[in-house]
Amino acid sequence: MSDVVAAGLVAGVWLAVVAIALASSLVIERRMRLGRRLERPELAPPRAVWGGGIEHPPSRYAPARVLALLARMVRTRTRIVGLARPLRVYGHVVACTALAGGLALVPFGGRYGATQDGVPLVALDLAHGLVALAFVQLLAAASTIAVGLGDRSAWSRFGSVRIASRSLASTGLLLIVLAPIALEAGSLRLHDIVETQQAGFTPLGWLAAESGLAADVLRWIHESGRLPAWNVFAQPLTAVLFVVTAALVIRRPLAWDPATGHVALAGLGLDADPIDEYWARVESRLARLLAAALFVSLFLGAGAIPFVESRTLIDRLAPYFGTGLPSLLVLGLEAVVFLAKVLATLALLALVRRATAVLRDDQWIRLVTRRLIPLAWANLLLMGAILLVSTELSESARATQAEAAESSAHPAADASPQSEPESATAAAGTGGAS
Amino acid sequence: MPAATPSPSVVGPLLFVCALLLGLAAVPSFAWLLRHALPRASRARVDVEPVHFGVSERARRSPRHAVLLHRALLTTAFLVPIALVLVPSIVALRALGPRGLQSAIALVLPVLLVTLHARRRSPGS
Structure with missing residues (x-):
């Protein structure tokens, strides 16, 4: 298969994954909004008079809601007096394009065919993908601010101020949080970070390389309870910090928030007509999906199946079907696993959002500057120190093992240089005697 | 790797x-x-006034001057970090690769330590 066809195939599979995840995120956010809260029974949906079942709102079914949305778009469009529309239109276009570009950067698996020279399973493979990701986030935030400034209402402009403060606080935090992952992978390329998570995770592995009883116990622990080398196990504090940072990045002060169902006083879309609202919601959902996909890719090993290697699957199927069909099957399998992880992450994010309080913007910034950024710096220092120490110790252990193996493999060669002068002196002695 | x-x-x-x-x-x-x-006739757009909260003239008036100042402030706030941080860091990362991160940490950490040491704590903290 040529590289162009493989790149098109990978992009098509990734597009299908993103489309299914977008549609599923609507269902997840609606179920989280309408689900029963045991601790707040007064918020439970009303019961039907006959039968006692839940009395659902009339737009219970998704196709009916899509039709209602379409009807709102067709029915009436508004025009704000004295307002120039281009800023809002450009803001929506640039924000959605930036987020779609950010989604194109996310790898969803290893390589096609699980070989070293296979095509990477990512639509856009950049050598400095993490830097591009920060740029995309900043561009999307600036465009969303432009949308807020395009509204005539002063309250929408306050909404854009809220986004500006959040973006300024979150961009630096995001870079500091992602730095330990780049340090561990030794690369800024997102696909390299995914590939470093494909092996097994051996915490304190350099100790197991030593000899002795403690090393034997450690080796037994490693062999019995092996973990996948996902960053959520290797760097749990980084994972937690990333979730908090993502929550800060993806929250949009929309005037009508579909995830919580409330109408905010200061938010985007107060002057918007239904199509503007549609694009604002699409942008917020794309941002949420990008955050979930990044979490899966950077911390959950992308489409990797725990304890099962893709190469093994292809090798076992190759005698019966060749390598083409098994490679396609493994590509589809990794895409399905990635999708399942993304949906689980979206559901978890919705649960966390529902269970936690909504912070004001000044509280967010106070939390970021006084707690999260020092914690992220400490995490970066800790990870740098651990990497340095483990690299030094594993290299010294490897050198010791190599010396021991060399001395045990060539004992006669070690002895021969010493025996030569002795034999020479002996020969000289005998010659002199003769 | x-x-x-x-x-x-x-x-x-x-x-x-x-x-x-x-x-x-x-x-x-x-x-x-x-x-x-x-x-x-059915698809003509409806002219509406911008949303405002409150009935006073001050609430109804669009804060034009403040909005212009606010736009300038936001533009500055977004362009300055891009110019000061992002562009040099992209150039440094392209030149040095991931080793640029170590250099950046070596540059930033002393500044951070001095700042943390020199900051004045409020009596409550």
Whole structure:
């Protein structure tokens, strides 16, 4: 298969994954909004008079809601007096394009065919993908601010101020949080970070390389309870910090928030007509999906199946079907696993959002500057120190093992240089005697 | 560490971004088509005043001067970090690779330590 066809195939599979995840995120956010809260029974949906079942709102079914949305778009469009529309239109276009570009950067698996020279399973493979990701986030935030400034209402402009403060606080935090992952992978390329998570995770592995009883116990622990080398196990504090940072990045002060169902006083879309609202919601959902996909890719090993290697699957199927069909099957399998992880992450994010309080913007910034950024710096220092120490110790252990193996493999060669002068002196002695 | 040099293909990302944006634009485009099938009188736009909260003249008035100042402030706030941080860091990362992160940490950490040491604590903290 040529590289162009493989790149098109990978992009098509990734597009299908993103489309299914977008549609599923609507269902997840609606179920989280309408689900029963045991601790707040007064918020439970009303019961039907006959039968006692839940009395659902009339737009219970998704196709009916899509039709209602379409009807709102067709029915009436508004025009704000004295307002120039281009800023809002450009803001929506640039924000959605930036987020779609950010989604194109996310790898969803290893390589096609699980070989070293296979095509990477990512639509856009950049050598400095993490830097591009920060740029995309900043561009999307600036465009969303432009949308807020395009509204005539002063309250929408306050909404854009809220986004500006959040973006300024979150961009630096995001870079500091992602730095330990780049340090561990030794690369800024997102696909390299995914590939470093494909092996097994051996915490304190350099100790197991030593000899002795403690090393034997450690080796037994490693062999019995092996973990996948996902960053959520290797760097749990980084994972937690990333979730908090993502929550800060993806929250949009929309005037009508579909995830919580409330109408905010200061938010985007107060002057918007239904199509503007549609694009604002699409942008917020794309941002949420990008955050979930990044979490899966950077911390959950992308489409990797725990304890099962893709190469093994292809090798076992190759005698019966060749390598083409098994490679396609493994590509589809990794895409399905990635999708399942993304949906689980979206559901978890919705649960966390529902269970936690909504912070004001000044509280967010106070939390970021006084707690999260020092914690992220400490995490970066800790990870740098651990990497340095483990690299030094594993290299010294490897050198010791190599010396021991060399001395045990060539004992006669070690002895021969010493025996030569002795034999020479002996020969000289005998010659002199003769 | 995998050392394969990536060869960015244009076909895949273009296909993905264009198809995703087209898919997202399908619903409003269909609505636009339906709307243009209506008679002209039915699809005229409705002129509305901007949303405001409160009944006083001050609440109704658009804060034009403040908004202009605010736009200038935001533009500055977004351009200055890009100029001061992002562009040099991209150049440094392209030149040094991941070793640029170590250099950046060596540059930033002493500044951070001095700042933390020198800051004045409020009596309550």
